[in-house]
Amino acid sequence: MSTLITSPSRAVIIAVFFVLLAGFPQLNQDFYTELVTRVMIMSIFAISLDLLLGYTGLISFGHAGWFGMGAYVFALLGTKYQLTSNLWLTLPAAMLVTAFFSFLVGLFVLRTRGMFFIMVTLAFAQIFYFLFHDVKALGGSSDGMNLRGKPTTAIGNWVPFELTDTNTLYYFVMVLMAALLLFMALLLRSPFGRALQGIRENEHRMEAIGFPVFRYKLAAFTISGAFAGLAGYLFAILNSSVNPEMLSWHQSADGLLMLILGGMGQLWGGVIGAFTFMLLQEVLSTFTKQWHLWLGIAIVLIVLFLPGGMISIFERIKGIWKRRFA
Amino acid sequence: MNTNLLMQTVDLCRTFGGLAANDRVNISLRRGEVHALLGPNGAGKSTLINLLSGDIRATSGQVIYRGDDITSLSPHERSLIGIGRSYQKTNIFPGFTVTENCRLAAQSREPRSGHIFSDAAAWSLYREAVDDALTHVGLADVADRRAGELSHGQQRQLELAIVLATRPDVLLLDEPLAGMGHEESLRMIELLRGLVASHAILLVEHDMDAVFSIANMLTVMVNGRVLMTGTPEQVRASQEVQEAYLGSEETHHG
Amino acid sequence: MDLILIQTLNAVQYGLLLFLVASGLTLIFGVMGVINLAHGSFYMMGAYLAFTLTSMTGNLLVTIVLGTLLSALLGAVLEWALFSHLYQRNHLQQVLLTYGLILIFEELRSLLVGDEVYSVKVPSWLDFSVPLGSVMTYPAYRLFMSGICLAVAVGLYFLIQRTVIGARIRAGASNRAMVQILGINIDWLFRLVFSLGVALAAFAGMINAPSATVSPGMGTQVLIVSFVVVIVGGIGSVWGALLASLLVAFADTFGKVFLPDYAGIAIYVVMAAILLWRPEGLFKS
Numbered sequence: 001m002s003t004l005i006t007s008p009s010r011a012v013i014i015a016v017f018f019v020l021l022a023g024f025p026q027l028n029q030d031f032y033t034e035l036v037t038r039v040m041i042m043s044i045f046a047i048s049l050d051l052l053l054g055y056t057g058l059i060s061f062g063h064a065g066w067f068g069m070g071a072y073v074f075a076l077l078g079t080k081y082q083l084t085s086n087l088w089l090t091l092p093a094a095m096l097v098t099a100f101f102s103f104l105v106g107l108f109v110l111r112t113r114g115m116f117f118i119m120v121t122l123a124f125a126q127i128f129y130f131l132f133h134d135v136k137a138l139g140g141s142s143d144g145m146n147l148r149g150k151p152t153t154a155i156g157n158w159v160p161f162e163l164t165d166t167n168t169l170y171y172f173v174m175v176l177m178a179a180l181l182l183f184m185a186l187l188l189r190s191p192f193g194r195a196l197q198g199i200r201e202n203e204h205r206m207e208a209i210g211f212p213v214f215r216y217k218l219a220a221f222t223i224s225g226a227f228a229g230l231a232g233y234l235f236a237i238l239n240s241s242v243n244p245e246m247l248s249w250h251q252s253a254d255g256l257l258m259l260i261l262g263g264m265g266q267l268w269g270g271v272i273g274a275f276t277f278m279l280l281q282e283v284l285s286t287f288t289k290q291w292h293l294w295l296g297i298a299i300v301l302i303v304l305f306l307p308g309g310m311i312s313i314f315e316r317i318k319g320i321w322k323r324r325f326a
Numbered sequence: 327m328n329t330n331l332l333m334q335t336v337d338l339c340r341t342f343g344g345l346a347a348n349d350r351v352n353i354s355l356r357r358g359e360v361h362a363l364l365g366p367n368g369a370g371k372s373t374l375i376n377l378l379s380g381d382i383r384a385t386s387g388q389v390i391y392r393g394d395d396i397t398s399l400s401p402h403e404r405s406l407i408g409i410g411r412s413y414q415k416t417n418i419f420p421g422f423t424v425t426e427n428c429r430l431a432a433q434s435r436e437p438r439s440g441h442i443f444s445d446a447a448a449w450s451l452y453r454e455a456v457d458d459a460l461t462h463v464g465l466a467d468v469a470d471r472r473a474g475e476l477s478h479g480q481q482r483q484l485e486l487a488i489v490l491a492t493r494p495d496v497l498l499l500d501e502p503l504a505g506m507g508h509e510e511s512l513r514m515i516e517l518l519r520g521l522v523a524s525h526a527i528l529l530v531e532h533d534m535d536a537v538f539s540i541a542n543m544l545t546v547m548v549n550g551r552v553l554m555t556g557t558p559e560q561v562r563a564s565q566e567v568q569e570a571y572l573g574s575e576e577t578h579h580g
Numbered sequence: 581m582d583l584i585l586i587q588t589l590n591a592v593q594y595g596l597l598l599f600l601v602a603s604g605l606t607l608i609f610g611v612m613g614v615i616n617l618a619h620g621s622f623y624m625m626g627a628y629l630a631f632t633l634t635s636m637t638g639n640l641l642v643t644i645v646l647g648t649l650l651s652a653l654l655g656a657v658l659e660w661a662l663f664s665h666l667y668q669r670n671h672l673q674q675v676l677l678t679y680g681l682i683l684i685f686e687e688l689r690s691l692l693v694g695d696e697v698y699s700v701k702v703p704s705w706l707d708f709s710v711p712l713g714s715v716m717t718y719p720a721y722r723l724f725m726s727g728i729c730l731a732v733a734v735g736l737y738f739l740i741q742r743t744v745i746g747a748r749i750r751a752g753a754s755n756r757a758m759v760q761i762l763g764i765n766i767d768w769l770f771r772l773v774f775s776l777g778v779a780l781a782a783f784a785g786m787i788n789a790p791s792a793t794v795s796p797g798m799g800t801q802v803l804i805v806s807f808v809v810v811i812v813g814g815i816g817s818v819w820g821a822l823l824a825s826l827l828v829a830f831a832d833t834f835g836k837v838f839l840p841d842y843a844g845i846a847i848y849v850v851m852a853a854i855l856l857w858r859p860e861g862l863f864k865s
Contacts, residue, residue, distance in 0.1 A: 111859045119807045130844030191438045191446040198430045201419045210405035210434035296683030303677040
């Protein structure tokens with residue numbers, strides 16, 4: 001457990017995944033490159049939620065609030081108030097603002113548990129939804145806002161790269177996703193990460209053996225909020241628009257669905273879940289106009305029969321393989 | 327001031343609705359002493375141990391630790407100052423290995439939460455505390471097993487190992503022998519005997535043989551009140567206690 | 581002054597309506613420990629039932645009686661087929677499964693009745709206005725609605741607090757195993773509670789249909805507000821649901837009047853304030 005990569009076969013799979021991912025844009029299919037960029041951004045969103053859900057055991061139904069907030073920070077800075085469009089200023093700003101507000105909301109909501117916590121997180125996300133929907137100063141409009149353009153990466157006179165290029169944006173997002181995965185892997189084996197998992201496993205005993213559980217939860221809530229803000233920021237850049245629906249509970253539910261599809265508390269669950277969910281959506285919507293119906297049915301069936309997600313299928317196959325060939 | 331007096335309560339009360347689960351309870355815990363809490367079901371023993379560990383808030387009265395009033399401290403704050411508690415209903419981390427269970431407990435003493443890039447399992451600081459605790463309770467050979475897969479007796483041992491890994495001065499033990507067989511109970515009692523000199527121990531236990539073999543101080547509770555506090559001889563000789571309790575709640579081994 | 585009176589009447593009416601929906605939600609939470617996101621869909625279903633059944637029968641009262649019975653039946657079937665399997669599941673699975681149900685219900689509605697906005701006619705014998713003071717008037721149907729909702733609320737109170745079944749429901753909420761040992765069939769008890777919750781929500785949708793429009797988004801809207809009611813009132817507390825419903829309704833109604841730009845967040849501000857004071861809602865069950 002003390003190494004990052006748990007087995008050589010895992011290392012190979014991860015390497016192959018990144019090779020494929022890195023090679024993909026070279027096919028120069030802009031539509032698909034953008035699609036995969038979108039999926040990677042949703043992976044970041046799902047991974048940030050996993051820190052809370054899979055590792056600390058907190059079911060937040062308001063995670064989209066941070067996602068949308070990160071997007072709107074860019075919209076307000078770059079388009080509405082035209083203060084700056086610089087990547088190196090707006091990206092940290094998006095994360096700091098979402099971190100700040102998730103800290104504040106965390107102070108409120110982390111005193112509750114169970115069903116109450118689920119509902120209260122939803123309600124707070126709704127507050128932000130309505131703020132961005134109704135308040136003119138915050139871009140208030142049910143149609144959202146179109147953005148003036150992608151952020152510039154200029155530092156003085158030097159422009160390292162242009163995010164207006166589809167492939168460049170793709171690689172930028174890919175690097176961020178990989179960095180987040182690395183960060184998570186390190187975090188989870190650190191004392192802090194172990195404590196979070198201990199809280200998920202037995203919160204009462206963690207308190208009893210001397211851990212200030214509230215503080216740990218608050219830290220996890222804040223960090224996960226900041227990364228959701230990052231995902232939202234990237235999403236705004238990709239679409240060159242923002243919309244209050246980014247903060248809707250449907251978006252929060254999508255995050256939860258990705259994790260139950262991919263597997264929670266498993267580092268790669270967010271990535272697997274995001275890819276699977278997007279795939280599912282694409283496939284269903286090409287076949288039928290009523291794809292929501294089939295998605296709903298799929299969700300019901302998965303929850304009833306496969307609550308461990310896709311990863312549990314892998315585990316089962318691995319188990320069968322071992323028994324057959326051991 | 328008696329420096330062996332680690333913990334005491336002053337007229338500690340806890341009411342639930344109209345019911346006084348603990349009514350003006352006074353008890354003292356000293357280092358080098360095993361202080362057993364006796365009483366029939368509903369006497370208030372669980373409530374008292376919960377009040378001492380901080381799992382329940384007192385309605386009135388005080389809990390004093392090393393001369394300081396700790397009545398308002400939360401369970402985690404109490405753990406950090408040296409009060410450790412084990413639970414009657416096994417309260418471990420079933421999904422983690424035995425080692426990880428103890429390691430987490432040891433980590434609470436040195437949280438190092440800022441070190442987000444280092445591997446918690448690699449730290450010698452934690453490793454030593456884990457080895458100590460596991461060797462002490464006799465679980466060293468199952469260190470790598472998932473805690474949920476241990477036998478009941480082993481889980482009770484782990485329950486104690488977790489507490490020991492937090493290096494407490496006061497041990498609040500809630501039925502440590504619960505569900506254990508004869509052999510296991512004897513081993514546990516020997517283990518506890520080894521801890522007496524360096525800790526103040528409060529023991530809630532239904533196994534009378536165990537209690538009388540190890541306790542040097544007894545408090546008998548009935549209906550939320552302390553009926554009497556004294557040495558085993560004094561308690562055994564007391565008429566009141568005979569009538570109220572002994573003879574109906576005994577369990578014997580062998 | 582008359583404006584205040586009218587808005588107060590509106591708030592009371594909305595509050596009582598919310599109470600019918602939220603009480604079902606909080607009962608299902610409190611008794612079975614299940615979080616049901618699809619609860620708003622039952623309200624929407626009631627409204628659409630009102631539309632279709634009045635189109636067929638032309639009589640609102642018959643519609644309401646028939647619709648309520650049908651909804652209760654549907655509730656029982658749903659509980660038997662799906663929800664009974666959720667009691668043992670964790671919260672996340674409950675949340676996701678019931679979310680999936682919302683998607684299914686929405687699409688079914690779309691397939692069966694379409695996505696248009698409909699209206700239901702107020703029955704002619706209630707289609708008049710009651711004068712208030714010298715200038716203003718108030719729709720009689722709304723007063724009728726408030727009256728009916730109040731009557732149902734009182735009936736619910738008596739059911740829960742004063743009947744044997746109510747006692748069993750309350751007992752089942754606090755100690756499931758004990759109730760089973762006492763020989764009470766917990767399965768049927770839960771089925772009853774669930775059906776009751778569904779029927780209440782559907783009834784609310786039906787009775788409100790002539791007063792508002794029947795539109796696709798109504799289920800989601802009422803669900804989230806119901807959640808706020810349950811948060812403010814406390815999980816499992818019917819009394820809390822009543823107080824909270826009125827509080828939320830007043831906040832929403834007067835919020836729209838005095839601060840139209842911030843109308844959407846008025847109820848959440850109230851919620852946050854209550855949570856500061858009582859982190860688990862007004863009445864912890």
